[in-house]
Amino acid sequence: ARSSTGMESFLVAASIRADDAVSQRDSHCTDQAKPILAYWAIRGLAQPIRLLLEYLHVDYEDKRFEQGLAPAFDKSCWYDVKDTILGDYPFPNLPYFVDGDVVVTQSNAIIRHVARQHNLHGATPDEATRCDIMLEEGMDLRNRTVALAYGRSGKFEDVLPTYAATLRTHLQRYSLFLGTHDWFAGGTLTACDFVMYELLDQNQLMVRGCLDAFPNLRTFCTNFSALPRSQRAATTNHGHT
Structure with a gap:
């Protein structure tokens, strides 16, 4: 079991890593628009990405598409704009992540994109x-x-x-x-x-x-x-x- 002192050191180290990542990001991205993460208004595939962005203190727009009520769960809020909302990007899908001029779809690709920016894809x-x-x-x-x-x-x-x-x-x-x-x-x-x-x-x-x-x-x-x-x-x- 981890001692209370060890746990404090453990959490402090994690906090320092996050703060370092924030400083690096802010020094390069102060003039850019906020990234946009878009998904349905559920946890689903986007929740780990939200957790990651929150941990990194990323100021982003959490755009949510609200389905209709049961039993139909109308999804027209997304399908009405799917083919136009990302311009000529060839793979419109949810979740999507707009980061400056970069558009990323597929949840694991988004996770990796953010992780590479903030050194959270492994130290070795x-x-x-x-x-x-x-x-x-x-x-x-x-x-x-x-x-x-x-x-x-x-x-x-x-x-x-x-x-x-x-x-x-x-x-x-x-x-x-x-x-x-x-x-x-x-x-x-x-x-x-x-x-x-x-x-x-x-x-x-x-x-x-x-x-x-x-x-x-x-x-x-x-x-x-x-x-x-x-x-x-x-x-x-x-x-x-």
Whole structure:
């Protein structure tokens, strides 16, 4: 277990890294318009990006497209503008990120774009590789979670036990990969941690106690939620999953 003194040093170091990234950004981008992150008015694919931007103190526009009410969930607010809102950009999609003259779609591409700007893609080649692995593992987990939430056949409570059993198998693998490290890439906070925290948090809401058998995953979530700005991001950006 981390001592109180060790935890304080740990959080201070994380805060210093974020402040350094902010200083570097401000020295180069003071004259640029605010970046725009656009997505549906839910957590979904954009929430890890929101968490990352909040952690980095990035002043950005959080643009949200509001779906209609159930059962139709009208999406015309997006589809009416999809082919024009990004000009001649060939891959209009949600989420999208407009950063000066750069337009980025695909959630992991956005995460990597921001991470590279702020040195959160790994301090070493090995950490960068581990970060990439967990970004893709995170997408696989998200797809399974989305299938339970949106694409299931049958009642939620009927299919949940099967999902929970499969989830436990994957949590065992995440726990093994994390090992004794503070973060999934190793000793350095990276972009994949924002993705994994969001997905572990979502799954804890659906499968109560799913992390009880994995103390290192619980510690990871506790440490992440204590990072500067992460608490504010979690409370202001929650909404539906």
